[in-house]
Amino acid sequence: MRILEGEGVSKHFGGLAALSNVDFHVDAGEIVGLIGPNGAGKTTLFNLVSAALTTKQGVIKFKGRKITGLKPHQICRMGLARTFQSVKIFGNMPALTNVYIGSLFGIPAGTPSAYAAKGAEELLEFVGLSASKVTPAKDLTLVNQKRVEVARALATKPELLLLDELMAGLNPTEVAQAMELVTKIRDRGITVFVIEHVMKAIMGVCDRIIVLHHGEKIAEGTPQEIANNRAVVEVYLGE
Amino acid sequence: MNSVASIVLNRSFQLGLLAVILIALATLPLHYQGYNIVRLLNIFMFVVLTVSWVIFSGSTGYMSLASAAFFGVGIYTSALLGDKLPIAVVVGIGALVSSCVAFLVGALTLRLRGIYFAIFTFGLVELIKHLTLWWEINMEDRRGRLVVYVENDIIFWVMLSILVATLLTAYFIRRSKWGLALQSIGENEEAAAHMGINVTLVKVITFAVSALFVGASGAIIATRWTYIDPGIAFNPLYSFMPVLMAIFGGMGRLLGPVIGAIAFTYLKEELGTEFPELYMLIFGIILIVAILYMPNGLVGLIQRLWIRGFRRQDADT
Amino acid sequence: MVEFLNIFIGGLILGGIYALIAVGLSLQYGVARVLNISHGEFIMVGAFLTWAMYTFWGLNPLASLAIVGPAIFVVGFVLHRTLFTRLRTSSASPAAYEGGSLIATFGLMFIIQNLAIITWGTDIEAYSFLNTGVSIFGARFAANRLTMLLFAAGICVVFYLFLARTRLGKAIRAAAQDPETAGMMGVNIKRVLALCFGLGALMAGLAGSLLSMCYPIRTTMGLEYTIIAIIVVVLGGMGSIVGSFIGGLILGMVGSIVLYIDPSLSLVAYYFIFILLLLVRPTGILGK
Known part of the structure; x- marks a missing residue:
């Protein structure tokens, strides 16, 4: 298809x-x-x-x-979700919040926030970033910022x-x-x-x-x- | 952390304190008369203007200099309708008309970014001012209008209600999903759009909501001024002041803009009537000092000192 | 014919002074990245210094240009080396610096204006200089306005040659394009930026001196000129110095035409053009 x-x-x-x-x-x-x-x-x-x-x-x-x-x-x-060539993260927000926003807004009906938060944590773990949940995204290394972007995109359930x-x-x-x-x-x-x-x-x-x-x-x-x-x-x- | 701090930081303690302050303020006209009430009224007004500005500009990073336009629209609503309708209705209409203006302006211009949006909104205030002036002189052969008289106590209570509504709105937006959307727009608008946030809608509606309170406060304060003209109603200082007060107080927390507005309005009341230019001079100096040495505003500075104080205490024990 | 000349030369006179003001602001914003809200205050200070020297010492206003210009340049240069350089180095990003410096110039506006009010009061002041009529093909103009036009045009040309021909001018243009690369090519970026800010202030001061010969002045006049300068800079395209020059002339012409139709509409017309422009073509006529 x-x-x-x-x-x-x-x-x-x-x-x-x-x-x-x-x-x-x-x-x-x-x-x-x-x-x-x-x-x-x-x-x-x-x-x-x-x-x-x-x-x-x-x-x-x-x-x-x-x-x-x-x-x-x-x-x-x-x-349909995407990431960016030059990373476009929400720099002053913790990595987890970046992902959380994806699951909060990216799905038509909207996700109940508790459920969205759990999903966000799971996705951070999926991209291998569970250790830096609370780190402001701008303080992460480039490779980790890209991982945040991927997790954030995945959070919208594409x-x-x-x-x-x-x-x-x-x-x-x-x-x-x-x-x-x-x-x-x-x-x-x-x-x-x-x-x-x-x-x-x-x-x-x-x-x-x-x-x-x-x-x-x-x-x-x-x-x-x-x-x-x-x-x-x-x-x-x-x- | 010591026990005083844990009490101060306790949520129910904070709420209780707020309730006490609110009751004290609301019953104030019953004990006091005259000048003190007026002074508080001005403080309330600037807190409303500043917090409304922060609701939209603080989070999205779009620096609006349109406050004076919304404020002036409220003032003119009061001047035109004040003697025809009950004052509460007039205030409501002022709020709505301002909000509609904001909605239109927002829909038209929120694609302008950065400095362009700031100067556009600034130009808008001047355009409305000069258009009104031109209309009054050429079409009505007059300049300015009288505003209906309203008792000080009533003005005070109405302004206090607007203040409470503004603070509640700001508080709940900050803690809501909507607030998170606004913040993400401020961080990176393009990414926010691709995360499913309808950025145009969020921006325009927030802009319109923040104008509600500005218009309402303009409508009620006009009744105290007796006479208004376009120069008074659309004075660009009402655009500048909220920005400067918010930056001085710091925008990281809701308390920042509130404290900034209170501090400057108090200073203005102390110096403003007798030495207005001295007040403005000091204002300018404080502003530059704030921008140089207090990147997170007064509240940020206090927080830093507070934390440092605790560290020292911890080290001592 | 006479009417046309009246409007056309009137437009040149207004346009010349607008261009001078706007080129100054454009230099400060385009190169130094400071959108200087206190620009008009430098104009006001220039005007009052010239007025004061003429009224109290009898100094010829044109001679006072030689004093006012350098004095205001030094103020601008020092302001940039202290205040704005510090802000620039402590800002997290260029955007943060633009915002921060904008706020700082608000502060400067309040400081300069209110110092002036404390010194000179808020009355309208004026003096009479070269106040004789000159006839150009039947259209009559005050000699002081024509002098103002001549000097404004002269300053703009000298400045253009400075940018185009001298080493320092080339350094400024390089810094406007790309400050980082210019820095690597051996341009002393801190000095160039301060120089630009100082030169912008200098032009504001000179414009003020010239204005004081023709129009009544007030300590509260600054903001209006700041706004006109911003309109012209947006019209010409932010950061384009040639654009500011052309924008100044266009706005001057528009102003002159509107003055002829209905004087009370001139500011309305300016703002109208400004708002329309921002909606339709925010990059201006010469902007990228």
Whole structure:
């Protein structure tokens, strides 16, 4: 089943085409990678899907329903959560409160607060942060701030999670832990759509990969297919 | 921690103390007359203005300089309707009209961030002031209006009720889910939106709610001033003062803005009538000292000293 | 034709002084990141110093520019080196510094204005200087206003050349673009920022001196000029010095036209433009 699909999605900034006529889809239960050089339009695509930017050309559907034109909070409540390339945490709040806010507001009916608090603690433990519950999020290390973001996104009970460069700036051990985390998230029954620069990670964890270059989709397929795709190799090794 | 501190920090003790203060204040006009009542009235008014400002701006970080607009709308409601309707109704209408103005302004402008929002709201006050002035001079051939007379005791009780309503609202918003939403907007608005918070709705409604109290206090205080004109009603000082009082008192706790407003209004009452420029001069100096040396305001400073005091005591025993 | 000239040259006169005021504020906000609410108070102080020196010592107002300018520059420079530098280093983030410095300038506004009131009272003061009519193709203007325009334009041009041609000017422009990188390139950032704040104050002071030749002055006049400066800076695009210059001229023209139609509407028109602009294009005409 297609949980997310986009048809003819385009975005211009001024005269510059950040995305032109991109078709894509994500099936339920998959881990799909989105890769491409800097400026390829990856984050723009995420921003359009999550409504951080408005989609004026093309249609994006989530669970078969058209979501273009909706507001970010509506999309979140439909079950589509995201993290950010540059972390956007609630810095002065404790890590636990960050996650708590996700479960308090991210679910349509709203969660009774006691239940939400318990869920938040469980999620902090899930991302391996139960030791720093009360630490203000801004005092955490970068890798832990990213974990808070993941836990916070999970707290909104998503069916699809967009992870924007979860592994950028992490050391090899942390990358391995992050890869494990992504698999664990999928095992909870959540579909994952990831933007990643760390090739080893994306090849190891994704079922399918979409490659963007200059705002256009140049390839799509399994990690093996992508690794052997001439167009992709040219883009990455330089024309 | 010693026993005095544990009593002071006890919740039911605090509530009891509040009740006693409230009863004492409410019965005050029965014992006292004249100047002391008026002085308290001004203190109440500035606490209302300051706490209302903090309800919205303190948590979201949107620095509103629109208080004077809402205040002035309340004042003009009183001037226009004061002799036609009972005063309680007039105050209610003043509150509602201010709130509607805030709602409109909020819906139009809350996408402006940072310094732009501050100067927009400031410009708004001036625009309303000059439009009103122009209207009065050119359309009605007059400047200013008289406001209906209301007895001091009644003004006092109405203002006290507004004060209590403001404090209760601020208190419950702070402790509620809504308050958490506001705080998260202040921390990172984009993330808040992606966490399922309808940021526009939360901001606009909070802005409108905070304007209720400002409009109401304008409507009741106008009756004490007898005569008002656009320059008096839309004086930008009513936008600046709440901000400065809140920052001086500190916004980490509800008590901060209350203390800031009380301290400055008291100083104003002491110096303001005889040496107004000296008061404003001292005000400026204190403000700069506060911004340099007291990042969390007076209450933050006291808290720090308090904690340090306990540490020393613990070390001694 | 005469009417057109009246409005046009009247607009240039207003626009010239608005531009001078706004360029000063733009320098303080665009480079030093201080939205200076006390800007108008520096204008007021400049005006009163010139008035006082003329009335008590008989000093020519144009000669007093040479005293007022440097004196106010020093005040601005020292204020930045002490107050604002301290605030800047203790602020958690640039946004926190912008907020904190805004509040601090509120404090400065109260301090300067009330010191002035204590010294000079709140009466309206004026003196007569070059108060003769000059005819330009039939349109008549007071000589002092034309002098004001000439000097305002001259100061703006000199300042522009300073920014464009000198090493220090280039350092200022670099700091406006990106203070951190400029610092790494060997620009003494603390001194450049203080310099900008001082120069902004200097322009306010000079504008005040010039204004005092033409208009009655009061110790409470500052805020109105601050507001006009802010309107112009927003109109021109925050942080763009050329934008402030153009914005000043535009607002001056608008002011002149409205004055011709209905003088009581001029402030209403300014605020109206301001609010409309913020709603439609908050980045201003030259903003990014």
